[in-house]
Amino acid sequence: xxxxxxxxxxxxxxxxxxxxxxxxxxxxxxxxxxxxxxxxxxxxxxxxxxxxxxxxxxxxxxxxxxxxxxxxxxxxxxxxxxxxxxxxxxxxxxxxxxxxxxxxxxxxxxxxxxxxxxxxxxxxxxxxxxxxxxxxxxxxxxxxxxxxxxxxxxxxxxxxxxxxxxxxxxxxxxxxxxxxxxxxxxxxxxxxxxxxxxxxxxxxxxxxxxxxxxxxxxxxxxxxxxxxxxxxxxxxxxxxxxxxxxxxxxxxxxxxxxxxxxxxxxxxxxxxxxxxxxxxxxxxxxxxxxxxxxxxxxxxxxxxxxxxxxxxxxxxxxxxxxxxxxxxxxxxxxxxxxxxxxxxxxxxxxxxxxxxxxxxxxxxxxxxxxxxxxxxxxxxxxxxxxxxxxxxxxxxxxxxxxxxxxxxxxxxxxxxxxxxxxxxxxxxxxxxxxxxxxxxxxxxxxxxxxxxxxxxxxxxxxxxxxxxxxxxxxxxxxxxxxx
Amino acid sequence: xxxxxxxxxxxxxxxxxxxxxxxxxxxxxxxxxxxxxxxxxxxxxxxxxxxxxxxxxxxxxxxxxxxxxxxxxxxxxxxxxxxxxxxxxxxxxxxxxxxxxxxxxxxxxxxxxxxxxxxxxxxxxxxxxxxxxxxxxxxxxxxxxxxxxxxxxxxxxxxxxxxxxxxxxxxxxxxxxxxxxxxxxxxxxxxxxxxxxxxxxxxxxxxxxxxxxxxxxxxxxxxxxxxxxxxxxxxxxxxxxxxxxxxxxxxxxxxxxxxxxxxxxxxxxxxxxxxxxxxxxxxxxxxxxxxxxxxxxxxxxxxxxxxxxxxxxxxxxxxxxxxxxxxxxxxxxxxxxxxxxxxxxxxxxxxxxxxxxxxxxxxxxxxxxxxxxxxxxx
Numbered sequence: 022x023x024x025x026x027x028x029x030x031x032x033x034x035x036x037x038x039x040x041x042x043x044x045x046x047x048x049x050x051x052x053x054x055x056x057x058x059x060x061x062x063x064x065x066x067x068x069x070x071x072x073x074x075x076x077x078x079x080x081x082x083x084x085x086x087x088x089x090x091x092x093x094x095x096x097x098x099x100x101x102x103x104x105x106x107x108x109x110x111x112x113x114x115x116x117x118x119x120x121x122x123x124x125x126x127x128x129x130x131x132x133x134x135x136x137x138x139x140x141x142x143x144x145x146x147x148x149x150x151x152x153x154x155x156x157x158x159x160x161x162x163x164x165x166x167x168x169x170x171x172x173x174x175x176x177x178x179x180x181x182x183x184x185x186x187x188x189x190x191x192x193x194x195x196x197x198x199x200x201x202x203x204x205x206x207x208x209x210x211x212x213x214x215x216x217x218x219x220x221x222x223x224x225x226x227x228x229x230x231x232x233x234x235x236x237x238x239x240x241x242x243x244x245x246x247x248x249x250x251x252x253x254x255x256x257x258x259x260x261x262x263x264x265x266x267x268x269x270x271x272x273x274x275x276x277x278x279x280x281x282x283x284x285x286x287x288x289x290x291x292x293x294x295x296x297x298x299x300x301x302x303x304x305x306x307x308x309x310x311x312x313x314x315x316x317x318x319x320x321x322x323x324x325x326x327x328x329x330x331x332x333x334x335x336x337x338x339x340x341x342x343x344x345x346x347x348x349x350x351x352x353x354x355x356x357x358x359x360x361x362x363x364x365x366x367x368x369x370x371x372x373x374x375x376x377x378x379x380x381x382x383x384x385x386x387x388x389x390x391x392x393x394x395x396x397x398x399x400x401x402x403x404x405x406x407x408x409x410x411x412x413x414x415x416x417x418x419x420x421x422x423x424x425x426x427x428x429x430x431x432x433x434x435x436x437x438x439x440x441x442x443x444x445x446x447x448x449x450x451x452x453x454x455x456x457x458x459x460x461x462x463x464x465x466x467x468x469x470x471x472x473x474x475x476x477x478x479x480x481x482x483x484x485x486x487x488x489x490x491x492x493x494x495x496x497x498x499x500x501x502x503x504x
Numbered sequence: 505x506x507x508x509x510x511x512x513x514x515x516x517x518x519x520x521x522x523x524x525x526x527x528x529x530x531x532x533x534x535x536x537x538x539x540x541x542x543x544x545x546x547x548x549x550x551x552x553x554x555x556x557x558x559x560x561x562x563x564x565x566x567x568x569x570x571x572x573x574x575x576x577x578x579x580x581x582x583x584x585x586x587x588x589x590x591x592x593x594x595x596x597x598x599x600x601x602x603x604x605x606x607x608x609x610x611x612x613x614x615x616x617x618x619x620x621x622x623x624x625x626x627x628x629x630x631x632x633x634x635x636x637x638x639x640x641x642x643x644x645x646x647x648x649x650x651x652x653x654x655x656x657x658x659x660x661x662x663x664x665x666x667x668x669x670x671x672x673x674x675x676x677x678x679x680x681x682x683x684x685x686x687x688x689x690x691x692x693x694x695x696x697x698x699x700x701x702x703x704x705x706x707x708x709x710x711x712x713x714x715x716x717x718x719x720x721x722x723x724x725x726x727x728x729x730x731x732x733x734x735x736x737x738x739x740x741x742x743x744x745x746x747x748x749x750x751x752x753x754x755x756x757x758x759x760x761x762x763x764x765x766x767x768x769x770x771x772x773x774x775x776x777x778x779x780x781x782x783x784x785x786x787x788x789x790x791x792x793x794x795x796x797x798x799x800x801x802x803x804x805x806x807x808x809x810x811x812x813x814x815x816x817x818x819x820x821x822x823x824x825x826x827x828x829x830x831x832x833x834x835x836x837x838x839x840x841x842x843x844x845x846x847x848x849x850x851x852x853x854x855x856x857x858x859x860x861x862x863x864x865x866x867x868x869x870x871x872x873x874x875x876x877x878x879x880x881x882x
Contacts, residue, residue: 415861
């Protein structure tokens with residue numbers, strides 16, 4: 022009798038559905054999010070935090086100088102030791118890429134160094150007086166935009182790096198031949214992730230002799246585009262600088278030609294940004310950016326930004342889309358062990374009790390009582406970018422959401438929206454053209470774990486791409502079918 | 505496909521005797537055999553017999569049967585066609601009117617008798633028996649962690665293998681894991697290529713994808729070929745082409761087929777023509793939307809006004825249709841051809857054909873814009 026009682030007690034805690042039918046069964050949607058009550062320890066220490074955490078995405082056209090700028094900044098702020106810097110300089114010169122020595126702080130793989138470009142998002146950290154900043158250095162090359170989307174989706178603010186050299190800025194805006202350059206594409210994508218604060222760093226000013234005219238010309242040219250994307254004037258900061266010559270990065274410019282500039286340095290501009298809002302009051306969600314093994318955290322480690330809620334060592338989490346339960350074994354932030362992480366933190370989480378094969382990039386770790394099943398048919402509201410060709414029923418695209426990407430088909434064009442966002446009735450939709458807003462239905466090849474935008478902003482933003490171009494950006498209005 | 509006997513009149517009854525030679529012929533056969541036709545082939549039938557001792561015994565008997573087709577099933581994986589129908593000939597083992605399923609596979613001759621041999625059927629037959637049309641193009645779509653090995657034939661694109669692995673990060677302490685994982689991934693792709701690509705049939709091997717993974721694979725393939733003495737790869741070095749594509753997914757295949765470096769190799773294949781035609785349609789749709797239409801009713805109206813310049817159809821329309829609908833599409837095709845227009849029949853097994861199928865399977869580029877089609881309530 023005693024044993025029977027014990028067994029029943031044990032069974033009460035086990036979620037039988039997830040144990041026996043992994044993945045493919047019809048899961049009922051998650052309970053409403055407002056029933057979630059965050060635990061005390063999640064909120065309590067919030068006030069004790071001395072510095073706010075800020076995720077900064079660095080975006081811009083290829084060769085604008087993003088990695089060099091960040092490498093230089095990290096070096097000046099003491100994040101890179103003199104010995105390491107000497108090593109990079111020496112090695113870079115040996116491979117004939119002397120000018121890339123600072124970029125090598127972030128581009129660590131031999132492939133990236135040999136080709137002189139960033140391929141995946143590099144993560145580094147530094148401090149300003151107000152913030153602890155996590156830098157997400159994105160690739161600028163056209164082929165690696167999917168990687169850039171993965172990194173930039175975690176951003177709270179962004180630095181758009183512009184190459185001031187004659188011709189280079191224009192190429193970034195107009196593109197070489199087909200389609201727009203990455204300056205425009207990155208800006209639109211970053212805005213679609215909900216980023217409202219932008220620091221425009223006009224780099225390589227040394228090549229144009231720190232000309233005020235050139236700086237203003239770039240500003241005039243870019244301003245209407247940024248406004249069109251949805252950035253408010255108050256959210257943009259314009260900073261001329263030169264990463265190579267170390268002008269206006271951390272200290273006021275010393276070069277005589279730049280005396281016309283009286284504004285803040287890059288560091289001051291970053292410090293003046295608004296801290297982001299932390300969603301601690303929502304159930305735990307961590308979109309999986311990377312999966313790897315580590316000596317300290319074990320065989321199954323995931324890393325990503327906690328978009329909501331919090332976990333500590335010992336917490337139980339659910340790995341979606343496979344639906345397997347796991348326990349948090351260890352947590353690391355920037356190489357340092359910690360006992361818990363909250364919304365807004367970027368962390369490496371070591372898991373116990375799960376086979377690493379269940380972990381997929383694009384999956385999500387979530388609170389066991391508020392699971393996030395994979396959706397197989399979505400209704401989304403999108404804005405077609407100006408570079409997009411016509412989109413029809415049956416068009417094949419790749420849908421990106423946080424770190425997930427899947428080939429998908431547009432199954433239905435529901436309605437066209439006017440400027441105010443109202444559906445235009447009785448309009449027969451044959452196809453969608455550039456700059457239009459519409460509601461459409463998208464069916465990914467495999468399920469994607471995401472949320473409706475109204476429930477959870479960070480997991481409800483999507484972008485549609487094909488043939489190397491971003492066609493549309495939008496939000497998930499409704500999940501029609503689950504896998 | 506080998507044609508052994510032919511006896512028919514255009515739009516009249518007739519009979520052909522065919523022997524499929526390669527897997528793609530199954531697809532042609534699938535498009536030829538329609539409900540109501542009569543198909544004869546040798547087959548195995550389980551017959552119940554009573555032996556002298558009184559017990560019932562089931563015996564497998566080889567016999568030649570002719571059936572009236574009721575359903576056709578195409579098995580892509582096994583490359584076999586299964587046709588179900590009622591027996592129409594007198595046979596000592598099978599009663600008249602009994603149901604039987606005939607299996608058609610490679611090297612099994614069959615005879616097909618139709619009541620009406622329309623222009624589409626005759627065209628399909630012509631394509632099937634064309635000896636020059638057997639060569640194929642092999643393509644490896646590769647991006648980091650994902651690869652597809654596909655064979656693009658005249659009418660059928662088959663995905664032979666999909667390789668997917670999770671590749672860990674490239675920086676920090678786990679960087680050693682990256683090298684190991686990527687080598688394992690490239691090895692798997694190489695094995696898939698060795699197993700599924702027959703260099704004696706294939707015209708060329710295209711390696712396509714974004715970024716540098718394709719170059720990585722190319723280098724890996726050749727260094728392993730020299731190390732392990734893989735003659736197949738070393739001898740066919742000239743057949744291997746590297747092309748840039750925006751992603752490693754299957755639908756990026758159409759970008760590959762329209763790339764200039766690949767175009768001259770595959771110019772005369774049906775696949776390339778289809779991709780080109782569909783691209784023209786989409787270009788017209790974005791430049792002059794009133795001259796590009798899709799949907800059966802719209803196309804009918806446009807045809808009544810003699811506005812069609814190029815007609816795009818998916819072969820699905822001919823396959824699943826009942827006789828009056830099929831007749832309608834055949835008439836449409838013939839009439840567009842006779843009025844000087846172009847007709848492209850897309851194979852639904854190709855990437856571009858799938859896309860056309862999603863658009864209702866029928867589309868057209870017009871000679872002049874038809875603005876009122878937009879406003880008409882169809």
